[in-house]
Amino acid sequence: MPASLRGLAALVSLLVCASATASFSDDEIRIGVLTDLSGVSAGDAGQLSIIAAEVAADRFGGEINGTPIRIIGMDHGSDSDQALKAARELVEEHNVDMITDLVRSNTAVPVQRYATEQGVIVMPTGGGASSLHGEHCSPLAFHWGFDSFALANAVVSAVVDQGGESWFFVTADYAFGQAIESAATGLVRQAGGEVAGAARYAYKTTDLTEPLTEARRSQADVIGLASGGEDTQKAIRQGYELGLMDGERRFAALLMFITDVRDLGLYVAEGLQLATPYYWDRDEASRELALEVQARSGAMPTMIHAGTFSATLNYLRAAASAGTDEPGPVARTLDDMDIEDAFSRNGYVREDGLMVHDFFLMEAKSPLDSRTAWDYYEEVTAIPGEAIHAAPDGSCEQR
The missing domain is CATH 3.40.50.2300 (Response regulator)
Structure with a gap:
């Protein structure tokens, strides 16, 4: 049936x-x-x-x-x-x-x-x-x-498992960016990878040349984007313009939606890796x-x-x-x-x-491989929910 x-x-x-x-x-x-x-x-x-x-x-x-x-x-x-x-x-x-x-x-x-x-x-x-x-x-x-921890863990664990062992973080310098960078740093090390460094930029910064250049100099395999929304789009677009998306390294977004990929376009987003529980x-x-x-x-x-x-x-x-x-x-x-x-x-x-469920590591397609509108992702691997959600920390006392 x-x-x-x-x-x-x-x-x-x-x-x-x-x-x-x-x-x-x-x-x-x-x-x-x-x-x-x-x-x-x-x-x-x-x-x-x-x-x-x-x-x-x-x-x-x-x-x-x-x-x-x-x-x-x-x-x-x-x-x-x-x-x-x-x-x-x-x-x-x-x-x-x-x-x-x-x-x-x-x-x-x-x-x-x-x-x-x-x-x-x-x-x-x-x-x-x-x-x-x-x-x-x-x-x-x-x-x-x-939850943000599971998203970060899904990206980190899957990317490290796929060979991305050396990371450099480009981080939006506000509470969410700092928190997700801190969590991802620990997760990279826990997964057996290493963190080559991090560069932060102020909220509403328009030119990310300096932190992205630091990422290039680090020679890290993975540039982790500890940000969301327009900040993440900005980092990817400027990284593309600086020639960072050249196959020698990969960009990993710790919070990203398919609408962000739509706004960037596949010529810019190609090769980007992200985690999501849902792809249409x-x-x-x-x-x-x-x-x-x-x-x-x-x-x-x-x-x-x-x-x-x-x-x-x-x-x-x-x-x-x-x-x-x-x-x-x-x-x-x-x-x-x-x-x-x-x-x-x-x-x-x-x-x-917490509703525990599976996530999937996705990679943005080449524009030549995209067949129809919204055909943006190739699935890299499935990630069991139990493997990426943090264990209860004891702070929930009302259930």
Whole structure:
């Protein structure tokens, strides 16, 4: 039986089992997608998360046992105060049952604290802070999409295993860049590699010639980019212009999205290596989701959008199985589920609320090998989730 039909059969089974006892508050199941529609992470990003959640709801025919599912999208502008205000509206005025997306940790952390205190399940898919499953954990909180440590570990372990043993870091000099450089430095050494050095550049620096030249002088095999978004794009573009992407060394991005590769173009990004739990063209399930999102938006989903699809889909699966939207029973059901869908491979919820799942090391293709729009990656290797997520550090005391 094809995977899509097996998934449909499983959903029907859940609905049948729940039908006799289903009890949903307000005669509606409400999912809040709290995302960035106007700030630094806006553009297509937030709208595609809302669409991905709608696709997940459509897998249920828009209802569970006759109770309609409603997706409510709201903007946080990547601002923590705005995010809390929007979360209060979602909880107090719209009575949502679950909140997801929460791109950027500065919004995910305060919203998770507030919403779980109000008895609302939270499933961040766009915030990478480990504190979401550490000190800020909750029985109602599920760190669903990715965490920054796992991303860095996936890149480092796979690249070192592929022969990239000597590293030099080019780092954006702010909290995230410093933290990811520090984590990756330890991971390189742990994996048996060596760190030849690092060069940091100030926030909003436009000319990265100096740190990139230091990277060249180090003669390291790998230039690790401890940054994200426009900073990472800038480093890659200027590295290309300086002739650093010449086959003698490789660039490894510790946080990068397929939309960054689209903005750079394959002539610049060719050979770049990065880790992701989701690539749209990896298999039948990932393609099915991507084409549904693209048909409604014109763009392919990133790992955040696919994570939002997965969080919504599995919340609804848990609610259908529990026969209620009461947060306790739904959360306990999520804790015990195997998570296998277009986003998650070999997924399960750990005791601290982190959803562990596999990642994949990808390499940006040569433009001559790209067959269609968005055909950007070649898979290098699969990386088991258990191999790259840090063990619980004991800071989660609420679960």
